[in-house]
Amino acid sequence: MTALGTAPGLGAPAAPVRRGRRRSTPFLLALVGTAYLAVFFVIPLLSGLIVSLMSGNPDDGYTFTWNFGVYSALFVDPQVPYLTFLLRSLWYGLAATLVTIIVGYPVAYFIAFRVSARWKSPLLMLVFVSFLVSFVIRTDMWAFVLASQGPVVTVLQGIGLAGKDFQILGTSGAVVFGDAYNDLAFMVLPIYAALERIDPRLGEAANDLYAGKVRAFWHTTLPLSRSGVFAGVLLVFIDCVGDPVNSALLGGTNTYTIGQAIQDAYSGNQQYNVAAALSTVLMVVLGIILFVYARVSGTDDLEDLV
Template sequence: MGRSASPYLLGAPAIVWLVVFFVVPLVTMLSLSIQTCDSITLSLVYAGAATVAALVVAFPVTYWIAFRAKRKNFFLLMLLVPFFVSFVIRTTAWYTLLADNGAILTKLKILHLVPESFHVLATPLAVIGGLAYNYLPFTALPLYVALERIDRRVMEASHDLYATRRVAFTHVVLPLAVPGIFAAFLLTFVPAAGDYVNAAILGGTNTVMIGQVIQKKFLEAADYPAASALSMVLLVLMLVGIAAYAKFLGSRTIEEYV
């Protein structure tokens, strides 16, 4: 046994002590918290899925407005007009549309496109769809700003170099839109993760999000310490995302991270 092993032997007692009295309890607490706080995981998953869905819908629309539309302000206003209505009213309207006897499912069942037992309410699909719809402006506006700021001369230069539209989009537009995509993701994900209206109206017992748990502990159970602790956990998770945005995309040029 050479000298290279000596430091490890000398530090072995301290390492064992740290593992037994620090690492093991920490891992145990973490596993228990995950088991007892499934709503946090559900909230993050639903918020992530809704954010991705909103990005998929908003990016083509904002791209068309920024690059193709002649009356940009008009179409941008049309995109935002539905969201002048109350958040709760819009969510309740989706509840009416997606109900088993609603306008959508009734016609689909009459046409035998879906089975009679098919339903959408009280499912993850309904919650994710409601989140994506209600927070669509938080996704669309940063994307539009990022796309609008792209220098059109860069696009012209890519076409002068015989780049196709697809190549120009993937190698010019998309990289330059990365800060806007990241900002849109963050601005949508943060409120969606803490939302409880969509899950309460469109969801069921299997789609309980962290916002519902916090609301019930504050207003119904009066368990203020637990509600505050859950709020702090959610806040820390959101601050991590904001810090990541500020670190990597807040003050650097696009060439450094594309």
């Protein structure tokens, strides 16, 4: 009797152990993500901040001197208008983001609701097929297509929509087009992921309540896909603002961006502290803009994409 009575007690300590493991599992998983962010985000950010506070030159080297004056010098030097470059980059990023939303949302909507299940994967692969080619090569090929003797300008001139002096390459439009083209997939995928989670019966219910297609879309589909648009804006805007490739290959002297300024300061002039200071300023500005955008748009539904 004693043995039988105490037998259940032998397994009693196992329950608290299992509960302890279940409680610790989320913290262990969060530890992996925290370590990843620390190694690839926090440490580089702090390293850039430290480098920006150094003084010196490429010949004699750089030493840490708490040189906060480099930040004020960035925006008072009349020979190098870094503020103009920054504002221009923000404008290009905003314009390219709007273009990707206008083009990408109908594409995502069509794949999510207007094609059969067997065609969805092939169509999504077509969206990403351009990534099989190098980013620089794709952009450089557009420089050929948009050139003054290229097919686009030649066709426009042939049908009388452009004059002899008309050009696309070297303009702001070419840079925005390049940014939007290269980042279009980053807008399509999150919007498609959000639309795919919407129950089609909601639209049918809206129609049964005498809502037209436009009204049903505006009050049902669009609000429910807000998380996808939000994620796409984050991906596209951040990438476009700091990109130096499109402005260098598709732009001209009047399309110089902050990304080019950072690249030239680091690799061209070897002004490592200036390049680090510009990078830090850009990250702070982007952080403020995205924080305000998140507060205005709301991020309650963003976790649905995870």
